[in-house]
Structure formats: C-alpha cells, structure tokens
Amino acid sequence: MKHVFFAVVLGLFFSVNLIQAQSFSNVQLKTLERQTVQSGDVIQNDEGPVLLCFWATWCKPCIKELNAYNELYPDWEEETGVKIILISTDNARSMHRVAPFVNGKGWEFDVYIDANSDLKRAMNVVNIPHTFLLNSEGEVVWQHTSYMEGDEAEVYEQIQAITVNNE
C-alpha cells in the first residue's frame, strides 16, 4: 500500500508540472471596510492581467517589494493594464493595521484581508511574500516567492510577456 501511495505522490509531482494554468477555490475575503466578498468575484481584471501579492504588515521583504511595485505601478498600469491586488494575511492582531498602513504608505493597490489564511492555503502559499501573475482568464501563468531587490524587473517582463501574447 505504501508503495502505491508514494508512486501516486511521485506521479503527481511530475504530472502537475505539465499543467501551466492554475486557478483557485473560491474563498471568503474581507475588504478594508470588512465587507465579506468571494475571492472569485474580486480577483479579476477585465483590462488585463492581475498581479496577486500575498503579504502582511509585519513582513519586511513584503513591504520592500510593495514599495517597489508602487513606484512603478502607474507606468505598468498604463502600458499593460495590469491590476495589482494585495492579499493581507494579517490575523486578528494586525488586520486592523492594514488600512492605515496601506494608506500611510501611499500605496494605490486593491487590498483584501485573508485573516485566517484561507486564500493563502487555497493557493498553496508557504511563505510570504508570494506573488502570482494571473492572465485575463484568471489562470496562474507565473509565480514567485520571496523578494530580492530588483525582482520587479522580472515581474514586469512576465507581465509584458502575457500582454504581448494576448494582443
């Protein structure tokens, strides 16, 4: 039985690699005004791709990453129509800080709160920051974990790649 199990697991490891696109389960998120919404209803962009960023107010590299995106966002938006959506994994301790934090930083992104990590789990995120690039069909076409200075260049290349493909 054990052998079968491991065979299946191994099989899965390889077979899933063939699958490029990944969407996700519909889970409940909260807006900054505490409105409960379905992830499927809000994580979408008719104009183009979505850059979905998992972060938290207590996560140092996340803040560095989002500060970097924020500077480039007006240009990216104009050139590719990309929409950046933040998913805060702050729990009950720090979720109240999210709105003042985001505003205090002057970030211009859409932000949703995933206070019990439901979406984080549904998208199999292990560590934050973790960024997904979704195409206009909502399929995951690229993902990246952690943030290092300069990663935004690669992110932009990936966004451009799918927007060029679409046109």
Add this chain to the structure above:
Amino acid sequence: MIKITVKVLPLLMMCASLQLRAQEGRVTGNFQGDFQYYISDTTINAVSPDERLLMNSYANFTYHKGNFSAGLRYEGYLNTLAGFPGEVCRNDGVGIPHRWARFSKNGLEITAGNFYEQFGNGLSLRTYEEKNLGIDNSLDGVRVKYNPVFGLNITGLVGKQRYYFDYGPGIVRGFDAEIGINDVIKPLMDKMLRIRLGGSFVSKYQDDNDPVYVLPENVATTAARLNVNYKLFNLETEYAYKINDPSQDNNYIYKPGQAFLATSTYSQSGLGILLSTKWVDNMSFRSDRNAVLTDLNINLLPEITKNHVYTLAAYYPYATQPAGEWGIQAEIFYKFKRKTTLGGTYGTQIALNYARVHNIDKTQVSDTIPLNAMGTDGYKTQFFSVGEELYFEDINVEVSKKWTKKFKSVLTYQHLTLDNNILLQSEYHGMIKAHIGIADLTYKLNSDYSISTELQGMFTDQDKGNWALGLIEINAPNVFFTIMDNWNYGNPEKDQRIHYFTLGMGYVKGGSRIQLSYGKQRQGVMCVGGVCRMVPASNGVMLSMSSTF
C-alpha cells in the same frame, strides 16, 4: 483512525491522478521540509538529540473539479524539531492528520473533514495553523457556510479538535452570522454610513469525571460585533462572554469570562491613524479544560501591540495574558510626499507606535477566600477595570526613506518596558527596560545585484544586558547569501558574552525556495502572528525547502 486514512487516501489520490490525466480536474499543492542537524555546544547549552538529524515536513495536495474540491496534508516529524510543542513523543511520526472534501454551489458551501475557521476577531473561535510554531488546532467535523444574499453570511460547524496526531477530548459546536445592514436593506445601500452586525455562539462539550468538583460539561462563549464605516473612518468592536469554565488556565475557578476589543482607524492617502483598546478577563477557551501551552485553543485573544520583525526589536515580545489584561495601542502612519523638504525625491514614510498593557483590578469574592482560589468564583472585577501593574509598554518610531535610485534606509528606535515576572521571557525576575536602535540599509549595485545590511543594538541594564547584531545580505538573481552575528557583548557574566554567528544561503526559483544555514541560535521566544513559543538554544545546520505547485 490514522491508519485507515492512510489506506483510503492513496486510492482517492489515484482517482485524482486518473482524473488529471483526463484533463478534467486539477491538482495543486505545496511542499515544505525543514531539516536540522544538531551539534552540541556547551557554551550556549545546546544539546544534540540522540537522532542528530530532525525533520518536520508537510505536503498539501488539493484536487479541484467544478464545485468540488478535496485535499489532504501529509505530515512527517522524524523526529520533531527541537523546541516544537509536542516534541516529547506526542508529535513524532508520519501520517495524514488533515484531509477534507468540499462542495459549494449557489452560496452554499459544505465541508467535511478538517477545516479552519474564524468568527469575527477570533474571540469566540479561531482554528488555524502556524507551522513555524507547531500549532494546528483545526476542527475535524462538518461545516456549512451559507450566503443566501449578498451581505448575509451564516456559518455552522461541529467538530473535534486536532491534537497532534490525535483528537482533543472535547466536541466543539459553533454558529456565526454576519449581516451588512446596507446590503440587505436596499434603501440604505448608497448611504455613506455603513453598518455591519455579527454574532457568534460557540459551545464545547467535555465529560465531567472529576470526583471533587461539579464541572460544567457544556461551556459556551457568545460574542457580538459591530462595524461602523463612515467615509474614511472605520470602527470595529467585539464583545465576548463565556460562562463558567473551570480549567487549568484559570486554576479551576467558576467565574465567567469576558473580552472586549475595539479598534478605530482613519485613513486617507498618505495618512493612517489607528487607535485600539482591549480588555480581557478570564477568557482562555480550550476544548480540553486540562490543556496547557498552545494546545487545543478554541479562541484567540489577539495582542494589540506591534508585531516587530527585526530580531532585537522582537527579542522581548508581548503575549496576551488570558487571565486578565487591559491594553491600548495608538499608531500613526504618515508619508511625506515626494519633492517636499522632508519627503525628498522619493518621499519619506514614518510610523509612530505606542502600546501599553496593564493588569485588571481583581478583588476577593469574600474576606475568607483568597484571590483565585480553586473551586470558587475566583475574583470580582468591574468591566474595563484597569489595574496599577504595568505589564508592557512599547514606544517606537520607524522612518523609511529612499535616498537615491540605489540607496534606501529604514531607521527604527524603540523603548520597551516589560514585567518579566508576568511575561517570563527568561529566568530574569522583575521589570526589564530596553532601548533599541536599528538601521536597515539597502544599496542596489545594479539591476541584478544588491547588498543590504542591518545594524541593531539593544541596550538594557537588566536580564542579559546589551546585544549587538550585524547582518549583511547579498542578493543576486535567484540567489542570496547572508552572514549574521548576534553578540551578547553586555552580558553581566563575562563567559556568557557569546557570538551567535550564522551563515546562510538560498536559491529561489518561481514558487520554490531552498535555504541552507549554519550557526548558533540563541534560546528565546519565537512569535508568529501574536502567538509565541520558546525556542531552545541550538547549534547546527538547517535546511529548509518549500515549493508551491
């Protein structure tokens, strides 16, 4: 129980993989493995376990097809990493302690198996996982969520709580409803004033086998919450009440518990203000009245102090005292705009935070019964009473500034006061006062390479004295190297002035990450999201890998 799942689930998986080949369903998942090889080091009291090498690992597999999804998590602890709860036997081994299936359609969602849930702020119920702390108190049972119309959400659940590879002795039943007044009453839809109401009820059942005390077998917590939103202003409050619940946590007293939480925020672009307060009175709530540490908590009482990220700022973290505490927090975020005197070319971000926590006033129930005596009503208190004892105070300011295209900095100053007789972060008795200063500097060499350094200092006359920390991190495409020295140069005992030296490197590609480090880890408190555990001193090689697929 576990044996059965181990046998059945591969079959399920096989079905899943067959489906996969048929290009119908999809399987996603992740993997995380942490391996540590321990080396004994008498200078820091680090011991090498008999196994030398220990491992915690997890693999999630989720199958999605249309309205249906199912998943499982394989967990392996061979044997459990040092310092994790359940390290002593309870958690060693491998198995599939987490598996679930879910169906959702037309606003109805039904889950059977393990699930995580949070009602409101979690004062009445929060089941969650925090692998870095070894916490997983998921419920195994049935949950139904119903969203009949936009703005109305109802959740009901029944389950037993996970206790490592086993279950806790209690049964948990819960119900929660939340309604957005403006969403369901159409004439109010476009009003600027938005009100949301919520209520929850959570009850646990546990046998009373006690020969001496008459214990309640059904114990319930009820909570009500209100959220008011007006333009840029937001107010959120929650109050929870628990009936008599004698437990290990409260020395088996019969006093009811209460908790109150209120947070108001105001924010507009470039400015954020937060004010919050909290009052807790005998509010620990577990599915086993005899459980301790991080085991079998049904609710979570969030701290309202800042969750610091820099090592020395987080050296003395705060942890909620469920027996009773009062706290306040105020925080201001402000951004000086670009091209102003203080903003410079790129703008300057500043965050000011203040938090203070006290005990609550407790008086004897009668002249002849001492405070908190077992098998009595314990104590009396007034709602929102504030005691004279200071538990914790934190004032800190953080300034982030990008100076040029290549150089940016984050500077932090913090002043901390804490009562270590209450918080027990080390063997030290009494109040600890510390000043902490941190400089985090990043220099971008070119588009691919950057170097960042952290210089941290903590200055205190108490406990282990002064600490200094230096860290250098070099980032290259997909690769990073770190070198860190955490030096207890001010330890009053000269032979304890130890360098905790760590070398690390990592490789990141897409959703996968692998990290290798070597060095000494000091004994201390590790906190994630407000929950803390003690980490023993260790010395050795650590390998962490994770992948999302």
Add this chain to the structure above:
Amino acid sequence: MNIQKYISGLKIIGHISVVFMLLGVLFNACDEIDEPYIEEDTVVWHGRKILIMEFTAHRCPNCPEGHEEIENLQSAFPDAIVPVAVHCGIDAMPVTSDTTEPYHYDFTSDISIELGGDGGITSNGYFNISSKPTAAINEFAPGNLFNVQAWRSEVAKYIQTYPEFSIDIDPDYSEQDSLMSADVSVEAVLDSKRNLHLCVYVVESNIIEWQKTLEEPDGVEDYEHNHVLRASMNGVYGDVVSADNAAITVGDEFTNSYSMAVDDQWDLQNLHVVAFVYDSDSYEILQSEEIPLFDQ
C-alpha cells in the same frame, strides 16, 4: 419597486431572528453551575493546617486512645494535622531516677508544665487541665478543651476553610555549638487586620518508652511516643508578629530567625520544628506548619 426590495430585506431580517431564536435554545443547553461547586460528601482541603495540642501522660491509661485518634486524623487528612503532645500532670512525672525501671523517663519540660500544669500541686497550667486525654484544637486558649470523641468534628470545622497565612520554616543545625536554628516566615494569603503572635516549638517523635494502657494496666514497654513537646524557641506564648490591629495585605511577609541550644537527651534525627500563628485577641490559630530538623 423600491418597497418590494425593502420587503425582501425585512424577510431576511425575519430569517435572522429565527436563527437567533435557535441560538437562544442552544444557549439554554449550557451548564451554568451554581454553588456549591464541590460534589456532595467530598472534603477539599485548601492548605490550612490544624494544630491539635493534646494533653497526655505516660502513666495515663486512657491516653493512648488520644494517640490513636491523632493517627486516625492524620490518615484521614494527610498533611493537614499538626499534633503537639503536651505531657503534664502528676501522671506525667517520672516515678524513679533509675533508668532500668519503668516510667523513669521524663516527658515533661518547663513548657509542658507551664501549659498543662503539674496536676494541681502548684497549678493546672495555662490550659487548666483537670483530666486527660484532652485537646485544644486550633485555639491557643484555656476553656475550649475537647475529649477524644469530639476531635474529629472540631477538625472538620476548620478543614475546608482557607488559610489566612502560609508559613515557611527553614531549619538548620550547627554541630559545632550544638545550636539548632530556624528561619520562619509568615506570608499573608488573605487581607486582614489582626494582632498576631507566632510560636515556634520543638517536638520529638519515635521515643520508645513505657506507657500505661487500658489493656495493660502495668504498661507497655516499647510504646512509641510521638510529637512530644520539648521546648519553645521563642517563649511559651511566642512573640508578636503584628500589633495594633495593623492592616495586613496579601503578600505581606514577616520573617524571624530563632536559635536555641539542643538538649543532649534529644535525638536530633527525630526532632521537628512546629510553628503556628494565632490571633492574640480571639486566640484562634490561623495556620500551623511542621518540618523535620533534617530532611528525611
């Protein structure tokens, strides 16, 4: 049109109230426990130790009855009983100085005669003892003496009450100068206003000597005498810990150090230090403690 929608909103509120009514039913299913919180017929001991000052004598044939009852009470309430055997009266006196003869052993002491008297030759002692066995239970005053049959019910009066103080005894012995010493600290567990006295006594156990019994009118040769009061480290009536009805608050601690020379007759291995605090107005003994001189 809007009204239609408004009504549907009301309907939802209706649904919700049904839900909350359901909740109310659930809530009634909860177990709110009323006092007493303790199961019937169970005794919960909160740490108040009860001092039994037993008046006895080796030539008193009824007295072993008292010794047995002390043992019974000690097994019924483990750790909760602190016995002190005060040998007094004429029948406590040695009959001969010849150590090979029965009843030569002197169980009395200055303090035992002061408390229990010499059978009326000079006095009946502080406790006015006219018959034995008898005992004063948790009270350091003459007048309230109880015969053996009443001891248990008297103990029961105190056993479930909370102690006002906790006592910590740290004894020591110096071989060099044959001095025994004890650091005694009394800590308040409850708030009070009292005039407080502390007594520190020395008792000895496991003395194998003659004792008259009802069955053996001539006596038993190898009878085990326990808790025999030998001396006081701070005077028969102790010393003042707190006076003038001063307010005592939880956590207040009174610490005293005592020392005394050891009599060469005593077997050090069998010595115990007994300390108790009493209210010098009501004479109630509020807490007692006993500890062997050497760890056993």
